[in-house]
Amino acid sequence: METTLAPSKEKKELIRRIERSSGTEISRCYQCGKCSAGCPASSGMDYTPRQVIRLLQLEMVDEALRAGSIWLCATCEICTTRCPRGVDVASLMDALRREAWRRGMITDRRVAVFNDVFLKSVARFGRVFEAGLLLEYNLKTGQLFKDTELGLPMLQRGKMHPLPTIIRGHNAVRQICDRVQRMEAEERCE
Ligand code: SF4
Ligand code: SF4
Numbered sequence: 001m002e003t004t005l006a007p008s009k010e011k012k013e014l015i016r017r018i019e020r021s022s023g024t025e026i027s028r029c030y031q032c033g034k035c036s037a038g039c040p041a042s043s044g045m046d047y048t049p050r051q052v053i054r055l056l057q058l059e060m061v062d063e064a065l066r067a068g069s070i071w072l073c074a075t076c077e078i079c080t081t082r083c084p085r086g087v088d089v090a091s092l093m094d095a096l097r098r099e100a101w102r103r104g105m106i107t108d109r110r111v112a113v114f115n116d117v118f119l120k121s122v123a124r125f126g127r128v129f130e131a132g133l134l135l136e137y138n139l140k141t142g143q144l145f146k147d148t149e150l151g152l153p154m155l156q157r158g159k160m161h162p163l164p165t166i167i168r169g170h171n172a173v174r175q176i177c178d179r180v181q182r183m184e185a186e187e188r189c190e
Contacts, residue, residue: 011059014099018056022095024088029053035079035089045069049079049089052096065100071111073097102187113140123177126170130160 019026029050036048047055047067055064064070070093079089099105106112117136121128131151138146154160167173 008059011061014061015056015059018061018092018095018099021098022088022091024086024092026053026056026087026092028085029057029083029087030085032084034082034084035087038078038082040076040078041069041072041074045072049073049093053087053089053092056092062105064096065103065105066107067096068107069093070096070100071106071108102184110137110141113137119177121164123174124170125164126167126173127165129164131155131162132164 015026031050031054033048033050035053036042036050039045039049042048045068047064047069049069052064052067052069055061055067073090073093075090075094077090080087080091083089101112101115114137117133117140118128121133134147134151138144151160155162
């Protein structure tokens, strides 16, 4: 269930937690915009990376957690590389995603469905089974024929396999997934 934040103290604590989790200091940003200028996804974002940081500087953490931008971020790290102040913007986006997920503050349900289906596929097979992912995602989001015009040619040309393949180290991947789930459960109890 979605949680809303009480003013001030709770917001400050949450911002500190996001800073700790991302290993970066929000106050270091002097709003030059180099991160946004290099971001390949910023044209589709409701808030550019620079603006997301500004929201946090202004303690508008609800807005930052609800921003569609954090789910569009591809973690390409261009922003982090370009920042003259050493702000790890990509990690910050990642920390915001984790926090939004934890608090049920995901504005688009399809994001949650995709995340769930993708991770289950990786945990099961050791890598993502694309055809299965496509099918399950479409079924769960009620858009049965979405992207079939792309999926079918890919299957025909052997770019995507109709059956899953299990990688050799899938047990190790499974253990990693289990460990991450335990860590997340512990974090929720903090
Ligand atoms: S590049 Fe760095 S200093 Fe400039 S706006 Fe982005 S985060 Fe802030
Ligand atoms: S890591 Fe995210 S915010 Fe940074 S440049 Fe890449 S897509 Fe944009």
